[in-house]
Amino acid sequence: MTNETLKPIIKELKAANEAFLQKSAKEGLAVVDKYPKRNLVILTCMDTRLVNFLEPALGLERGDAKIIKVAGNTVSDGFDSVLGSLLVAVYELKAHTVLVVGHEGCGMLATTGESLCAKMAEAGIDETAIKELRPYIETWADSIECVEDSTAQSVRKLKECPYLPAYVNVCGCVINPHTGAVSFLEDL
Numbered sequence: 001m002t003n004e005t006l007k008p009i010i011k012e013l014k015a016a017n018e019a020f021l022q023k024s025a026k027e028g029l030a031v032v033d034k035y036p037k038r039n040l041v042i043l044t045c046m047d048t049r050l051v052n053f054l055e056p057a058l059g060l061e062r063g064d065a066k067i068i069k070v071a072g073n074t075v076s077d078g079f080d081s082v083l084g085s086l087l088v089a090v091y092e093l094k095a096h097t098v099l100v101v102g103h104e105g106c107g108m109l110a111t112t113g114e115s116l117c118a119k120m121a122e123a124g125i126d127e128t129a130i131k132e133l134r135p136y137i138e139t140w141a142d143s144i145e146c147v148e149d150s151t152a153q154s155v156r157k158l159k160e161c162p163y164l165p166a167y168v169n170v171c172g173c174v175i176n177p178h179t180g181a182v183s184f185l186e187d188l
């Protein structure tokens, strides 16, 4: 992306930040601790419809929870930055509940390794680079076919994760991105 195409969005963000600072200078801001007040860490999807929506739907305020966002709220088998973030939340920041939040209509349901690789090729990405990445993308993207199942799979992987201590509870739910209705996978 060139600087010219970047300019309009950066201009909007800068203007919004200026307005935010002016408003908070007048009204003041609450002091919020880095430790999650509800000892909660959420792993959810990056879907835009969940921005400023998931939190009020679950009654969460600023300072209540750590939130990790990754497409399809997936947990991989090896180490990645999702697991790293969970370890930091648990060991450094005193989280002891992990809640995986999937959502209906997740874009990952329609995204496959094939579709992603085809779009990368169309965008001019080097074929050799795509070929190298393809097995990883397929393993990740093609495993998501049903939101309830993939959310349950993330929960199961975290429950079985050998790096999380026994005092950490893991559960999952699915949110409707239009109504905010949340269904928990287990009857708790």
Ligand SMILES: [Zn+2]
Residues within 6 Å of the ligand: 045, 046, 047, 071, 072, 073, 103, 105, 106, 107, 108
């Ligand atoms: Zn999603």
